[in-house]
Amino acid sequence: MADRYEPATFEAAWQKKWKNADLFLTRNNEDAPKFYGMDFFPYPSGAGLSVGHCRNYVPTDVICRMKLMQGYNVLHPMGFDAFGLPAENEAIKRKTHPAQMIEGYAATYRRQMDLIGVSYDWSRSFSSSDPEYYRWTQWIFELLYKRGLAYRRMAAVNWDPIDKTVLADEEIVGGRAERSGAIVEKKLIPQWFFKITEYAQRLIDDLDELNWPEGIKAQQRNWIGRSEGVQFTMQVAHSGHQEAAADDGFQVKGRRGTLAFDVFTTRIDTIFGMTFCVLAPEHELIESIVNKVGAEFADRIREYQVQAKLLSDTDRQATNREKTGVFTGAYAINPANGEEVPIWIADYVLATYGTGAIMAVPGHDERDFEFAKKFDIPVVQVIGPVDGSEVELPYVTKDGVLVNSGEYSGQTVAASQTELGVWIEGLGIGQRKIQYRLRDWLISRQRYWGCPIPIIHTKDGEMQLAPEDCLPVELPMVENYEPSGDGTSPLAHIPEFVNVTDLDGRLGQRETDTMGGFACSSWYFLRFCDPKNENAPWSFDAAKYWMPVDCYVGGSEHAVMHLLYARFWTKVLFDAGLVTVKEPFARLENQGQVLALTPYRKPREDEKLDLGEEGILVSYQDAKSIPEEDLFYRWARMSKSKGNVVTPEEAVELYGADALRMYLLFVAPFSADVQWSSDGMQGQVRFLSKIFKLVDDLKSLYYGEWRGVIGFEDLDDAAKAVRRQTHKTIRKATEDVDKFAFNTYVSSLMIYINELNDLLKKHAANPSRGFALAMSEAVEAVILLMSPGAPHSADELWNSIGKSGFTLNECWPTFDEKLSADDTVTIAVQVNGKLRDTFEIDATASKEDMEKAATTAPKAQAHLEGLTIRKIIVVPGKLVNIVAG
RNA sequence: GCCGGGGUGGCGGAAUGGUAGACGCGGUGGUCUCAAACACCAUUGGGGUUAAACCCGUGCGGGUUCGAGUCCCGCCCCCGGCACCA
Known part of the structure; x- marks a missing residue:
């Protein structure tokens, strides 16, 4: 073996040996604890992996390797998120079939992952596009459907009128189709949704128990967007301003003869300040209003609705966009004071949130204020500071008391919110309500390359689930799968796929939408527990053993969607008694870019x-x-x-692979972004070479049976120093890997190597037997501690000292507190908190001894000149602070 | 605007309230070499000094403490996410 790191001579060879020995197959030793470590499910892009991707995979590999050496049964799988738009678009461009294309790309990924020595159990691998896999994705869809959590309703898609195709949000740039440049329109078609909103509260509550980055949890909370408020009904005025508003028999919200609409507000305390109402342009009540107001109003309303429909979501929500809207000619009655306020239509009110209608209080809401200013609507102050001082409107803080609010004037905001809520409930026109921003999860895609939705539409318009034993509903392998031009999925134009007869022999048609990719990645972590199961998506016992994922590693860009959807499915599966965990990922770590x-x-x-x-x-x-x-x-x-x-x-x-791995670990804290430089890898080559050199130098001292005799040896100071360093390093390295502090894990090994080199240099000429034994322990510790980070080199070195097999099969070193303790310590001497001197003292020295040594320390004394010592603070093993004045 | 994470040498970064700058990169000087590369040794926060002593120093301003990079209050700046959600 060379005395430096020459990766070309051994790395590939070890990879081959690992493979031949099936070293990475998941083990299931009786009584061993389990550890499930996993990376995010990657989409295998045609570009292959960059070293950036490796920054995700290597650290996960390191913790999994350490856990395995510590005696855990480790599940460390990898598979591919193969379905989806990117794959389909690229396959179209390359004029190939996505299935075939993805297979090639996944093979490239696997080759690259093997190249850097990641210890995946490939026997458990699969792609989400495998029929054996998506059969069970469909099975879970059916479970959701049966539990009332999957439903179909009309919803808007982005429509490209030139390419005649449905677009994903990311295919739209500035309101135009990225490819054709057409102005994107909205088109209503029936689509499938999962009722994730039903789980909103649980998805918030259970975040508390997760060991996730706070930022990710906060993002999820924001996304779910819980707010507490009051929802109540506003009556449209019968008479007064508008004669056409006379009763002509409309029935809205069950109130015969009246028009009414619901509003939701979190500021019921400001209800006396309502000076208008706003309906979203899509609000259903507008139809009724149009019929009741004069033609000039009706025309303007219609025009505004058309405009709103043409605007893309991004345009409509552009920042600092000036408010727009039209007056409907109708009025609503403020239930708090009976006053009539005008009803407007404006697109700053979203149809998809709350009730799609608001009470507008320009005195205390910036958006309403802006709107009121533009359209000359009165602004009324109903909240003011507690001290009664004048304020500029809009006054939006909740710190204050009510004014101009009838009998509620003088109450605090908080108190009046409760009282007004109770009052509304008493009137029977509304109730206090918790509203979530979270929307139901739209899963329909009008595209080919996805998991088919296992639904049959019968001739009589019923919907049936495809029978369980007929799953999977297989995606037909066809030549042409381009978007069809009429907005439906390409599957709709494949008669053999579409036309079926149901169990009763009735004719039916299959659903032709496919599921968006997030469905497939919402349960793959369960399949890894039992990937070959042909009778069930997983066996209950396998999932019970392995779940939850103990450590889940990936980029923070999936903070919301994937992680929220996977949590949702897990909760549904928990409710169905199929898994024992409420949360799939106990710990989450995000790597930097x-x-x-x-x-x-x-x-x-x-x-x-x-x-x-x-x-x-x-x-x-x-x-x-x-x-x-x-x-x-x-x-x-x-x-x-x-x-x-x-x-x-x-x-x-x-x-070399190990230099790359160690550099990725060392270059920065795991979660920080990294500025790539190849010079850094040269530093790791240097470090690894130092280890090879050290092991080579120590070979003459190495005694393989040190463990059996070292305890009986009377160790000299040199030997003790070696052991101390060994056990300190074992402790530090172990703790660092556990807490994902890989940069300091590597640096602890560097410090260790430097120390061992110094000690060796000092004592090489005349080594004692104890020193040789301590160094024997050290050689093994070095190799085993580096093994997770630099596994090829570790195995090479392990064999070079006469051991056989793989370091991954060896036990992770454990540390002995007593051996890592220092005999003597350096104590800092401070005078009035400033460092003035240091001294060495026995680690067991008493406080009195330390005080004495400190007060007599020469440099400290110089600073005590002419001062009276008032107090002495002694921190054992650390410092003495002399307070003097 | 709101939420989250940060701000430490030339650079990446270390520091359970207890000797700031570990470890590495880069730089400088040296050894080796015909020379270079590699490697190795020494040195490397700023000021100051022949050398030391000493002074300054963790975005800014206050505070708590014997002692603050670390805790508290108020600002500034950078990065990420959300963004008319009533």
Whole structure:
């Protein structure tokens, strides 16, 4: 074996041996505790992996490897999230079939993951597009349907009138289709939803028990958006301002002869300040109003509705957009004071939140204020500061008391919110209510490459589930699967797929929408527990044993969608008695991104920059020929489109897999973004070489049976120093890996190696027997502690000292508190909190001894000159602070 | 605007309220070499000094404490997410 790190000579060889020995197959030792460590389900893109992806996989691998060495049964699987739009679009472009294409891409991913030595149990791998897998995705869909959690209703899709296709939100840029440039329209079609809103409260509550980054939990809470308020009914005025508002027999909300609508507010305390109401342009009541008001109003309302429909969501919600709206000609009655207020229509009120209608209080709401100013609607103050001082409107703080509010004037905001809520309930026109921002989960996709929804529409318009034993409803393998041009899924144009007869022999048609990819990734962690099961999605016992995932690792960009959906499904499955956990992921860790220095040039006069860009992206090749004053570099996320990707192949070729792994661990805290530099890997080559050199130097001292005799040896100071360092490092390294502090895990090994080198240099000439034994222990500790981070090198070194097999099968070292304790400690001497001196003292020294040593320390004494000692604070093992004046 | 995370040498970053800058990258000087690369050794927060002593120093301003990078209050800046959700 060489005395330096020469990866080309052994890394590939060890990977082969691991494979031949089935080293990474999941083990199931009796009585061992379990550890389930997993990475986010990746979509295997055609670009392959970059070193940025490895930053996710390597740390998970390190903790899994350590847990395995610690005696856990470890489940560390990997599979592929193969269904979905990116795959389909790319396959169309390449004129190939997505199934075939994805298979190739997944193989590339696997090859790259193997190349960096990640210990996945590939025997458990699958793709979400495998019929054996999506059969059970459909099965879970049916479970949701049976439990009333899957339903179909009309909903808008983004429609591209040029390409005649449905677009995903990410295919729209600035209200236009990314590809065709057409202005995107909204089109109502029937679509499938999962009723995640029914679980909103539980999804909030159960966050508390999760060991997740606070930021992610906060994002989920925001997304679910719980707010407490009051919902109540507003009557449309019969008479008064508008003769056409006379009763002509409309029936709305069960009130014969009247028009009415519900509003939701979190500020019921401001109800006396209501000076108008606003309905969303899509509000159903508008139809009735249009029929009752004069033609001029009706025309303006219609026009506004058309305009609103044409606006894309992004345009409509653009920041700082001026408020728009029209007066309907109708009035509503404020139940608090009986006053009539005008009803407006405006798109700043969303149809999809609350009741799609609001009471507007411009005195105490910025949006209403802005609207009122623009349309000259009165602004009334009904809340003021407790001290009665004048304030500028809108006054939106909840710190205050009611004014101009009848009998409620003088009450605090908090008190009146309760009282007014009770009052509304007493009147029978509404109730206090908890409202969530969360919407139901739209799963329909009018595309080919997804999991078919197992529903049959019978001739009589009924919906039936495809019988369980007929699952999966297989996606037909067809040549043409491009979007069909009429907005339906391509599946709708495959008669063999569509036409079926149900169990009673009646004719029916299959549902042709497919499920969005998030459905497939909402349960894959359960399938990994029992991936080959042909009779069930998983066996209850397997899931009971492995779940929850103990450590789930991936990027924070999935903070809401995937993680929320997976939590939702797990809760449904829990309710159905199919799993024993309410939450799928006990601990979540987000890795930082890997950024690469990316060349840009200044734009020429006629060039426009893309949104958020400072310059024009250029390739590294072109950068060489661009004049220096026009060229600049920025840190940008590694991606194929930026052309700044470093692949694991390149890194492994130049520096080695272990150097890449150790660099990824060391370069920054796990959750921080990383500025990639290949120089850093050279540093790891140097470090690994140092280990090879040290192990080589220690071979002459190495005694394989040290464990049996070291306890009987009378150890000299040198030997004790070695052991102390060994046991300190074992403790530090173990703790650091457990808490995902991989950078300090690596640095603790560096410190250890440096110390061992120093000690060896000092005592090599005349080593005692105890020193040799302590160094024997150290050699093994070094190799085993580095094994999770640099497994190839560890196995190479392990065998070089005469051991056989794999370090992964060895026990993780344990530390002995007594051995790691220092004999002597360095004590800091402070005078009035400022460091003045230090001294060495026996670790067991008494407080009195420390005080004495401190007060007589020469430099400290110089600072005590002429002062009276008032107090002495002694921190054992650390410092002495002398307070003097 | 709201929510979350940050701000420490030239750079990445360490520091249970207890010696700030561990470990590494880079730099400088040296050894090796015909030379370079690699490697190794020394040094490396700023000021100050022949050297030391000493002074300053964790975004800014206050506070608590024997002692604050760490805790509290008020600001500033950066990154991420959400964003007319009534």
